[in-house]
Amino acid sequence: MSDKEFEKAKVEAKAKARKVHDAAKTIAMEGKPINRDWLDDGNYENTNEATKTWEKCTIHLKAKDARSYSEWVTITLDDGTVLLKTYYYISDYSGDFDVSTFRTGAWVDRLITYAEKDVAADKERRKQAELQEKLKPFSEIDF
Known part of the structure; x- marks a missing residue:
């Protein structure tokens, strides 16, 4: 593999890892957005965490908003194998997405599909x- 092909493969893997990161975040948050209220429920540094089980994996999301916004996502198999470990950072002046571990496989597309369809x-x-619960009292009114 040439240097050019290697760099191209690296860019493609990073883009796919970003999709997995976002899908895992959706699953961990049960489709809800990360907002100020959720972050403020965390500790004094506006850090909060969410963990969900999916198939034979544990998805762990940690988000922090202090002077800059950061997200960490880790997906770990039951046996301890790390499938994905990513970090997303954004500030007023820059942003970065870093992948430290990404084991590709059939699970990637299943996770993305699950996040996009089933969680939604x-x-x-x-x-x-x-x-329906809010409208229930009104359904009992005779008009």
Whole structure:
């Protein structure tokens, strides 16, 4: 593999890892956005964490917002094998996405699909259930 091909493969892997990072974040947050309220529920440094189990993996998200915003995502198999370890950083002046571990495989596309379809569908079901619960008292009124 030439240097040019290696650099191209590295860029492609980083882009795929970013998609996995975002999908894992969606799963860990159950489709909810990371917002100020969630971050403020954390400790004094506005750091908060979310952990979810997916298939035979544990997805761990940690986010911090102090002078700059940072996210760490780690996906670990039950046996301790790290499949993904990423770091996303953004400040007023710059941003960076770093991949320290990324083991590709069939799980990558399954995780992305799960985040895009199943988590979104579950979020919509919860939203509809909440709406039905709020409207319930009105359905008992005779007009």
